[in-house]
Amino acid sequence: MTPNSMTNSPGSGTTLATQRDPAWMGRVFWFLAAIAIAWPMLVATEFKPWVLFEPSSLKPTLKFLGDFVPPKVEPGFLAMVAKETWRTVAIATAGIAIAFLIAVPLAIISIRVLSVSALTGRMNLLPASVRYAARTIAILLRSVPELIWALVFVRVVGLGPTAGVLAIALTYGGMLGKVYAEILESGEPHATTSLLRNGSGRLQAFFYGLLPQNSAELTSYTVYRWECAIRSSAVLGFVGAGGLGQQMDTSMKMFAGAEVATMLLVFIALVWIADSASAWLRKALA
Amino acid sequence: MKIALSGIDSRHPAARPDSVPAIRNVSVAIKEGEQIAVIGASGSGKTTLLHVIACALKPSAGHLNLGERDPWSLPTRELQALRGRLFLAPQTPPLPPRQRVVTAVLAGRLPQQSFIASVKSLFYPSDIPGAEMALARFDIAEKLFDRVDRLSGGERQRVGLARALASNASLFLVDEPLSALDPTRSKQAIASLTEAAKERGATLVCTLHQVETALASFPRIIGMKDGALAFDLPATQVTREMLHALYANKLDELNAPMPMSDELARPAAPAVMHCR
Amino acid sequence: MTPKTPSAANETYRLPKRLFDARCRACWFVFGLLCLTVASFATLDLQLAKIFSADSAARMGKFLLELTSPTADPTFLKKLWVATFETFAMSLVGTAIAATLGLLLALPASKTHDADPARGRGVTRLLLNALRSIPELMWAALLLISAGLGPFAGTLALGLHTAGVLGRLFAEAIENAPQNAAFALRARGVSEGRVFLYATLPQVLPQLMSYTLYRWENNIRAAAVLGVVGGGGLGQMLSFHMGLFQMPETSSILIAMMLLVALVDVASYGARRVMQR
Numbered sequence: 001m002t003p004n005s006m007t008n009s010p011g012s013g014t015t016l017a018t019q020r021d022p023a024w025m026g027r028v029f030w031f032l033a034a035i036a037i038a039w040p041m042l043v044a045t046e047f048k049p050w051v052l053f054e055p056s057s058l059k060p061t062l063k064f065l066g067d068f069v070p071p072k073v074e075p076g077f078l079a080m081v082a083k084e085t086w087r088t089v090a091i092a093t094a095g096i097a098i099a100f101l102i103a104v105p106l107a108i109i110s111i112r113v114l115s116v117s118a119l120t121g122r123m124n125l126l127p128a129s130v131r132y133a134a135r136t137i138a139i140l141l142r143s144v145p146e147l148i149w150a151l152v153f154v155r156v157v158g159l160g161p162t163a164g165v166l167a168i169a170l171t172y173g174g175m176l177g178k179v180y181a182e183i184l185e186s187g188e189p190h191a192t193t194s195l196l197r198n199g200s201g202r203l204q205a206f207f208y209g210l211l212p213q214n215s216a217e218l219t220s221y222t223v224y225r226w227e228c229a230i231r232s233s234a235v236l237g238f239v240g241a242g243g244l245g246q247q248m249d250t251s252m253k254m255f256a257g258a259e260v261a262t263m264l265l266v267f268i269a270l271v272w273i274a275d276s277a278s279a280w281l282r283k284a285l286a
Numbered sequence: 287m288k289i290a291l292s293g294i295d296s297r298h299p300a301a302r303p304d305s306v307p308a309i310r311n312v313s314v315a316i317k318e319g320e321q322i323a324v325i326g327a328s329g330s331g332k333t334t335l336l337h338v339i340a341c342a343l344k345p346s347a348g349h350l351n352l353g354e355r356d357p358w359s360l361p362t363r364e365l366q367a368l369r370g371r372l373f374l375a376p377q378t379p380p381l382p383p384r385q386r387v388v389t390a391v392l393a394g395r396l397p398q399q400s401f402i403a404s405v406k407s408l409f410y411p412s413d414i415p416g417a418e419m420a421l422a423r424f425d426i427a428e429k430l431f432d433r434v435d436r437l438s439g440g441e442r443q444r445v446g447l448a449r450a451l452a453s454n455a456s457l458f459l460v461d462e463p464l465s466a467l468d469p470t471r472s473k474q475a476i477a478s479l480t481e482a483a484k485e486r487g488a489t490l491v492c493t494l495h496q497v498e499t500a501l502a503s504f505p506r507i508i509g510m511k512d513g514a515l516a517f518d519l520p521a522t523q524v525t526r527e528m529l530h531a532l533y534a535n536k537l538d539e540l541n542a543p544m545p546m547s548d549e550l551a552r553p554a555a556p557a558v559m560h561c562r
Numbered sequence: 563m564t565p566k567t568p569s570a571a572n573e574t575y576r577l578p579k580r581l582f583d584a585r586c587r588a589c590w591f592v593f594g595l596l597c598l599t600v601a602s603f604a605t606l607d608l609q610l611a612k613i614f615s616a617d618s619a620a621r622m623g624k625f626l627l628e629l630t631s632p633t634a635d636p637t638f639l640k641k642l643w644v645a646t647f648e649t650f651a652m653s654l655v656g657t658a659i660a661a662t663l664g665l666l667l668a669l670p671a672s673k674t675h676d677a678d679p680a681r682g683r684g685v686t687r688l689l690l691n692a693l694r695s696i697p698e699l700m701w702a703a704l705l706l707i708s709a710g711l712g713p714f715a716g717t718l719a720l721g722l723h724t725a726g727v728l729g730r731l732f733a734e735a736i737e738n739a740p741q742n743a744a745f746a747l748r749a750r751g752v753s754e755g756r757v758f759l760y761a762t763l764p765q766v767l768p769q770l771m772s773y774t775l776y777r778w779e780n781n782i783r784a785a786a787v788l789g790v791v792g793g794g795g796l797g798q799m800l801s802f803h804m805g806l807f808q809m810p811e812t813s814s815i816l817i818a819m820m821l822l823v824a825l826v827d828v829a830s831y832g833a834r835r836v837m838q839r
Contacts, residue, residue: 019414021388022431027409038658044651045717045794052708061708090602097599143820147699147787147797151804156622157613161606166613228561235699238791239801245700249791252703260704264696271695284587299676342749369751380746382764393760396752404756453750 060255067257071265081247081266088243088270091161091236092229095168100222102173103138107180110134113189113210114202135181141174150236164241168229179221187213220282227278234267244270287353287372287457287489289316289339294348296338307346308334309513316489321480323500323521324493326510327533332493333377335510336459339491340374341365352457370397373455377462379446383435387426387445390434391417394453420452421445423478425471439466447475451482458483460492464499472496476503497529628809632817639814642799646818648713649795653785653826656720657778663721664728665770671733674762675741675748690733693726698784702793716793720781731773735766771837775830782826786819796822 041047051057108114110131117124123131146167153163192209200208211218237245244267251259291314297307309331316322324332337343338350341357350357357368373394381390388411395413396404403412411417414430421427424444429437437445443466450458463479464472476492480503483490494500500507501521509516509524509532516532517524612618671686696704701719709715743761752760789797796819803811 019418019430021411021414023386024410038655041651041655044648045655045713047655047714047717051710051714057708057710064707087606090606093598093602094606094608097602143823144816145783145787147790148800148816151790151801152625153613155804155807156618156625157609160609162608162610162613165606165608231561231697235697238699238703248700249703252707255707264700267700268692268695272691275695281591284591337749340749342745366751366753369749372750374746374749376742376746378742380743380761382743382761384767385760385764389760393747396747396756396760397750401753401756405759408759455750 064255064257064260067255068261070258071261072256072258073262077259077262081244081263084244084247085266085270087161088233088237088245089230091164091233091241091243092168092226095165095233096172096222096226096229098165098169099172099176099225102141102169103176103180106134106138106173106177107184108203108206110138110177110181111184111206111210113185113192114196114205116196116202119193119196135178138174138177138181141170142178143174144171146171146232147236147239150239150241154240159240159242161242164233164236164243167236167241168232172225172229176222176225180218183214183217183221184210216285220285223278223281223285227274230274231271234270288318288351289314289457289489289491290349290351291315291338292349292351294338294345294350296334296343296345298334299343303346307513309338309510311348312515313348314508314515314518316491319484319487319489320506321483321490321504322492322506322508323504324491324508324510325495325497325500325532326493326516328495330510331513332510333461334513336374336461336491336493339457340372340459341369342374367397371455372457372459373450373453375446375450375458375460375463377465379442381434381442381445381449383433385434387421387429387432387434387437388414388417390445391420391449391452394449394451394455398454417448417452420448423451423482424448424475440468440471443467444471444475447479451478455488456486457489458491460490462493462495464494464496472499480504625809629813629816631810632814633810634814638811642796642814642818645796645799645815646822649785649789649797649819650782650822650826652713652717652720652788652793652795653778653782656717656785657724657774657781659717659721660724660728660777660781661770661774663725664732667725667729668732668736669758671729672736674736674754674758675744687730687733690726690729693722694730695726696723698723698781698788699791699793702788703791706792711792711794713794716785716788716795716797719788719793720785723784724777724781728773728777732766732770735769735773736762739765768837772834775834779827779830782823786822 052061112118112123112131115123115127115131117127149167149170150163153166157163157166187210191213192205195205195209196202233241233243234245234248237243237247238249240246244263248260248263248267251263291312294309294312295307296309297303297305301308312331312335324335326332334343338345339352341350341352344358352368352372355368357365360368385393389408392407392411392413395416399407399412406412418427418430421430421444424447426441426444426448429441429445434442434445443463447460447463450460458479460479463475467475476499479492480490482488492500492504501524505521506519507521507524508518509528511532517528519528613622667686667690670680670682671690673680673683698719701722702716705715705718705722709718739762743765744757747757747761785795785797787797787800789795789799790801792798796815800812800815800819803815
């Protein structure tokens, strides 16, 4: 008879045995485990917040931050910032445009719904392996961060926007290709397969069956990626791929707080505009 | 706690100020330690009445007195202290799904606990025997350390009532405590509730759909109809005709109380877009 | 003689709609897109010809070929292991900082009930947006001045950016949480802090954890590259060896990065599965 089974008559609570919380030991264990895990992590990251407040680092920080006000608004400088901001947007746009050109064939090749041999049972070996290869290429392109592609291209083509455009093109090409394929395969395949069954070609089936079904979602995703690319292209500047990031890197290395402040504000505004534009477009498309 | 309502009008906070109030011109006096059942068809203003007494809803007209004081003229601090002395149990038990039963029951004691004590109680329950005793009155002591979302609807409702008993309130305002319970459990739950209130001399105001139970267990019955008081009588003087008048057009409710939905609200799965 | 209404070769209503119509939003969208793209390519002076030249194609090929021959030198692997662990730790600590800071900022940034004045809501949301719109890498570059070169700057950078992202998501989760549990406690005069701990938090916790884990997957990718600007971890090693054109080492580092990312994805997926129970 467990202590709990004595509690049948309501109101006779006095005979209850006092219980301990069964979860308590577990909680203590997990708490200690968390400390045991956190400790080496904090050591590895050299987590010493007090470093921030040591005079040797506090003084330059305060001086740098003090320079932030007022931001630099000299006309010549502003013109340069405007030009670099446009370059940032241009790198993102050109990158996405090339990425689109990479992604569309990758996606079309890798969609299983467009397989003619799969209509009558299993897919043949050759098309299956081609589809698999296209998928692998997309995943490989995507798995390398754009910053690393940029480092590689800076070595190959030199400093400047070309490296940034190519880096965005490759990473985003992989991403778009993979997601396009996922979007296109997620829908109802009936319209497409019936076109294929009636003897139309794969591309015809794509344009008349798959694409109209999914065009809004595809466009919306591409617009969202464009917004992401703008953030990326600003960051890529830090490794020498041109645009706002590169100027910011230079100004930071010279501890020019006022210039950094202006560029940060411009960048925040740019992200905000891209964010609202993309949100508006996606809403208009939905 | 003594309660006095005189000429109370009240409407839902989201309602427009010129709309018809949910309760109109309600005047009731309740003595300390009294036990009252409020009956009436759905939409008759029972819940609104409870919310007004619980100081959760400010009356738009009329006068409310709780323990000889007007709560809405008190400074915020005292109003909060007063609220801590009463217990409002909503119809759907207000229990977070992933909380444990013991924590949910002990949450009834929060008004009397310091902040530190209530944080500590999250890590190790402050009064396990107290929670167990409250649960035992409703015959679910064995669920003490279970998670709320692993309980059935009826069990959750009884946990909600146990929370009321675990609190040190001197006024219980219980909204439809039996909606998810079968007849046997209902009888037992009402017995526990009235008994516990009597033991500590607390006032009990309970809205009920089960008219038979109300008449059998409560000495005084208040009938509400369309937001107004229909009758306020000892249970022995309530006649069949009065009940039929009260539930006019809604006789099906008089015979078969509507069931409560047995669903816990689960938060939707997150959908986050990532740039990477 | 002449018909009253001159008829065209085709009746107008049989013609397809004109391709461009000033009232058609999609047309303007496509037109704007084309303009933007053309302007981008025109102003950037890309040396695309250069990259497709035989010379640079050969260099690129050599480069990529070298990248597929990783080194397995034991002393190097030891250093690589340290850097990998450092990156992992950065992502974990950074995410933990972000979750804590995000939660602290989400509380004033959310309006929990109808009568809540939520005075700090606007200001806190502005702060969250500012934290969010500056990418991790930019934060790292900024923090180098006060935190110095090394993983601490990177960790803080991850923490700050992610705090902005999570803070906003947390605030939305808190605002959308079911109200009845909180209402019952509030009706009894329980203070806001304890209402949060006893009613709101247990309801939204799974969602908050899930957001945090998603962000962790994201942060391991960010942590891997933060070192490029001096934020420690694999990225720092990568930019060092790539700068010296030491391709076998670079290749090993890239493989370590991919493995680490895959590992964290699996761990996060597993954790989310466990939490759903």
